[in-house]
Amino acid sequence: MSVRPDVGLERLIHGLEQELLAAPDEEFVAGARDLGMNPDMKGSAAFIGVKNMSPQILEALRRAYAAHLDGEQDA
Amino acid sequence: MTKRQNVVRAADSSLQPPADRALALKLVTDCDLLRLKVIARLHGRSLPPDMSWADLLQEALARVLDGSRAIPAGVPAVAFLAGVMRSIKAEHWRRRRRAHAQQPVLATEYQVVAAETAEACDPRPDPERWLIAAQQLQAIGTLFEHDPVALQIIAGLGDGLTAEEIRRTLGMTKTDYDSARKRMRRALIRAGLTLGVRQ
Numbered sequence: 001m002s003v004r005p006d007v008g009l010e011r012l013i014h015g016l017e018q019e020l021l022a023a024p025d026e027e028f029v030a031g032a033r034d035l036g037m038n039p040d041m042k043g044s045a046a047f048i049g050v051k052n053m054s055p056q057i058l059e060a061l062r063r064a065y066a067a068h069l070d071g072e073q074d075a
Numbered sequence: 076m077t078k079r080q081n082v083v084r085a086a087d088s089s090l091q092p093p094a095d096r097a098l099a100l101k102l103v104t105d106c107d108l109l110r111l112k113v114i115a116r117l118h119g120r121s122l123p124p125d126m127s128w129a130d131l132l133q134e135a136l137a138r139v140l141d142g143s144r145a146i147p148a149g150v151p152a153v154a155f156l157a158g159v160m161r162s163i164k165a166e167h168w169r170r171r172r173r174a175h176a177q178q179p180v181l182a183t184e185y186q187v188v189a190a191e192t193a194e195a196c197d198p199r200p201d202p203e204r205w206l207i208a209a210q211q212l213q214a215i216g217t218l219f220e221h222d223p224v225a226l227q228i229i230a231g232l233g234d235g236l237t238a239e240e241i242r243r244t245l246g247m248t249k250t251d252y253d254s255a256r257k258r259m260r261r262a263l264i265r266a267g268l269t270l271g272v273r274q
Contacts, residue, residue, distance in 0.1 A: 003235075004208075005209040006201070006208040008208070008233035008234070009211055011234070011235045012215065012232045013117055014232075016117055016232065019256060019263070020117070021114075021154055021157060025110075027260055028109040028264055029109070031113075031265055032268050034265065035269055037268065039105060047094075047105075047112070048270065050108050050109075050132065051092055051095050
């Protein structure tokens with residue numbers, strides 16, 4: 001790439017965004033299924049951060065649960 | 076319905092995530108949301124650390140739902156929402172730069188890199204943004220490390236070339252080029268839907 005990283009990255013993101021906008025719906029459904037997710041299911045992990053728990057909240061809960069388990073082991 | 080029930084219903088509606096409201100209004104479909112998630116995670120690669128891709132997506136949906144960004148007639152909702160995400164991102168970087176008192180930059184000093192991307196970059200390099208961009212370019216490169224054709228296409232896109240220019244420069248047939256694009260989309264979709272906090 002012959003430009004500054006920030007400029008190059010924005011141009012690259014724009015180009016890839018156009019690819020994603022043009023992609024057929026089936027590619028997204030297939031992508032989710034490849035990852036073991038079922039987008040037709042209510043509460044599917046495919047929608048984390050979109051229409052249910054945000055990844056940040058999920059991570060905070062994961063940490064809190066891990067800390068809780070550590071506390072139980074120490075006791 | 077009683078007054079109390081109405082209040083509860085109104086409160087429920089205000090607590091509903093923007094994506095659920097957009098679905099209820101038939102502004103987007105479930106599949107559109109998957110597409111928007113992948114696009115938001117792509118934009119998330121060039122966000123400052125205090126903003127996540129999920130914030131970016133929710134903010135874009137909220138602005139369209141509250142009417143502060145109206146979808147022009149004939150423009151697909153997903154393409155419009157992608158544009159709103161781009162402009163929120165540019166706005167966030169500008170605000171962040173202004174907040175850095177030791178590096179005051181006037182809005183007029185910004186130059187538009189490409190009008191269609193609605194992306195403003197400071198003519199003077201911002202060390203933080205530069206570093207994030209360098210790391211993310213490397214991360215995107217790693218995503219396609221086993222696909223030399225995809226890496227060449229990425230370099231072309233980063234240089235601002237169009238699909239046709241890249242194809243001509245690489246001397247590829249349309250079939251080979253389309254096949255490489257499909258592989259790239261598959262990798263991007265996978266990276267965009269996989270579980271993870273940041274990327």
